Amino acid sequence: MERLIIRGGNRLCGTVKISGAKNAVLPVIAATLLGQDRETCLDEVPNLDDVRTISELLRSLGVTVRHEPEHNKLFVDATTIENITAPYDLVRRMRASFLIMGPLLARLGRAKISLPGGCAIGTRPIDLHLKGLEALGAKISIGHGYIEATTPDGLKGAQIYLDFPSVGATENILMAASMAEGQTVIENPAQEPEIVDLANYLNLMGAKIRGAGTNVIKVDGAKKLIARDYTIIPDRIEAGTYMIAAAMTRGDVYIANAISEHLKPVIAKLKEAGVTVIEDVDGIRVVCDRRVRAVDIKTLPYPGFPTDMQAQFMAMLTVAEGTSVVTETVFENRFMHVDELRRMGARIKIDGRTSVVEGQTRLTGCQVKATDLRAGAAIVLAALVAEGETQVAYIHHIDRGYDNLVQKLVSIGADIKRVDC
Ligand code: EPZ
Numbered sequence: 001m002e003r004l005i006i007r008g009g010n011r012l013c014g015t016v017k018i019s020g021a022k023n024a025v026l027p028v029i030a031a032t033l034l035g036q037d038r039e040t041c042l043d044e045v046p047n048l049d050d051v052r053t054i055s056e057l058l059r060s061l062g063v064t065v066r067h068e069p070e071h072n073k074l075f076v077d078a079t080t081i082e083n084i085t086a087p088y089d090l091v092r093r094m095r096a097s098f099l100i101m102g103p104l105l106a107r108l109g110r111a112k113i114s115l116p117g118g119c120a121i122g123t124r125p126i127d128l129h130l131k132g133l134e135a136l137g138a139k140i141s142i143g144h145g146y147i148e149a150t151t152p153d154g155l156k157g158a159q160i161y162l163d164f165p166s167v168g169a170t171e172n173i174l175m176a177a178s179m180a181e182g183q184t185v186i187e188n189p190a191q192e193p194e195i196v197d198l199a200n201y202l203n204l205m206g207a208k209i210r211g212a213g214t215n216v217i218k219v220d221g222a223k224k225l226i227a228r229d230y231t232i233i234p235d236r237i238e239a240g241t242y243m244i245a246a247a248m249t250r251g252d253v254y255i256a257n258a259i260s261e262h263l264k265p266v267i268a269k270l271k272e273a274g275v276t277v278i279e280d281v282d283g284i285r286v287v288c289d290r291r292v293r294a295v296d297i298k299t300l301p302y303p304g305f306p307t308d309m310q311a312q313f314m315a316m317l318t319v320a321e322g323t324s325v326v327t328e329t330v331f332e333n334r335f336m337h338v339d340e341l342r343r344m345g346a347r348i349k350i351d352g353r354t355s356v357v358e359g360q361t362r363l364t365g366c367q368v369k370a371t372d373l374r375a376g377a378a379i380v381l382a383a384l385v386a387e388g389e390t391q392v393a394y395i396h397h398i399d400r401g402y403d404n405l406v407q408k409l410v411s412i413g414a415d416i417k418r419v420d421c
Contacts, residue, residue: 003392004392006383009387011413012246012251012252012413013412014254014412015255016242017257019044020045021046021193021235022235024233025042027198028197029074030171030175031198031202034202034205034225036226039075042075042232044231048401051069053094054097057091061104062083084112092116098126099171099175101133102174102175105136105149107179109154113146114147115145119372121331121333123332126147126168128162128166132169136157136160137154137156155177157177158177162189165191167192167194171190171198175198179221181221183218183221185216189212191214192302193236193259195212205228206226233262235403236259236263238402239255240312243267243286244270244312245409245414247270248316248319251412256282256283258284260284266305269297269305273294275288291360297324299328307329307330310334311334311378314326314338314341314355314357315337317357318357318358318359318382326355326356327354329353335355336371344364345364362387363382363386363387368390377398384409
């Protein structure tokens with residue numbers, strides 16, 4: 001099994017370049033199923049296991065997919081789609097596989113997808129996805145671990161209110177509505193930058209979407225969407241993770257290719273913690289020459305503090321001055337990193353969706369494991385300041401969402417290597 005071996009204590013200094021966003025590229029790859037008449041070339045595609053998984057999924061539908069990770073490019077030819085079934089072994093690996101439901105219904109009027117199931121951070125239901133697709137005219141049946149959907153009368157525009165601004169549900173509904181007859185209005189949609197990126201890509205293909213990034217999105221359905229080339233936005237969560245690494249190690253790091261507009265809550269909280277953050281058009285510089293101050297964080301849908309940054313921020317709070325309170329409002333079980341941080345000496349008390357994090361901890365290196373993607377990132381961050389050596393197991397979780405993590409950290413001075421043992 002591969003592990004990361006990290007020796008703590010180095011200040012991180014230098015420049016690290018952010019890759020394309022995992023949570024933008026996955027819906028955009030799903031949306032390539034809508035593009036007809038030519039091949040799509042996607043640029044700034046991050047080199048991630050999740051990209052390989054969704055590429056495998058599209059190939060299982062009979063779609064031609066060519067991945068050039070060394071050039072950060074992905075080529076998709078969806079002129080013909082031969083199969084409408086997404087198998088269990090692929091969907092269970094990656095929940096975002098469910099994002100092909102909307103495009104398949106829009107393109108072919110049929111889809112059969114294995115139920116995604118839960119994961120480490122929560123049950124992660126899909127009721128809002130199904131509510132939206134049924135409002136558009138889909139007939140849904142569930143049995144034998146699969147969801148089957150058909151559109152006997154085609155997809156027709158509808159008024160849809162999302163009880164929760166679900167990112168995935170907004171994306172599935174957007175893609176289905178982009179080819180529905182008439183107008184769809186989505187109220188209380190997700191407003192994440194990745195939603196805007198998907199809408200920009202769909203509009204480039206001929207969709208008519210207005211209001212992405214706000215609390216009402218209007219979609220006028222198009223009869224056909226033409227495949228177009230597209231460049232993925234940078235990954236705000238990867239950028240935020242390196243910002244925390246710079247702050248925790250009292251370093252001076254320039255995060256190139258980061259869009260500060262997408263990171264306002266994270267920047268605000270780092271400044272509140274006494275970290276110097278300097279934004280410019282090409283990136284963000286993070287400088288810290290002292291112990292950070294304790295701050296309270298509460299995760300919320302965008303534009304609130306991102307749940308995908310909660311674990312990483314908590315790692316930093318374990319070595320802050322004073323006690324912090326971390327509240328997770330988006331997922332019901334996103335404190336899996338706490339047990340691993342405790343093994344390293346962190347003093348954290350969990351009470352439901354709130355954790356109380358005592359600061360000034362002397363973290364010590366030991367054997368730990370990644371339980372999920374962002375928990376794994378949090379453990380790596382803690383190991384960068386822990387005394388001695390930390391061995392991180394189950395790093396396949398980290399490989400799902402961080403492109404070239406070891407090389408990027410080594411390039412700014414971290415003592416980290418990947419070993420097979
Ligand atoms: C996306 O997941 C991201 N994944 C997640 O990033 C991110 O944490 C999440 O949005 C929230 O920002 C991708 O974009 C591939 P949701 P998604 O639907 O779409 C409940 C990472 O680390 N819900 O917004 O699955 C759900 O249970 C990953 O990069 C319903 O109740 O998130 C959860 O509590 C982790 N019914 C909340 O909404 C539904 O039908 C947020 O889920 C759908 C969701």
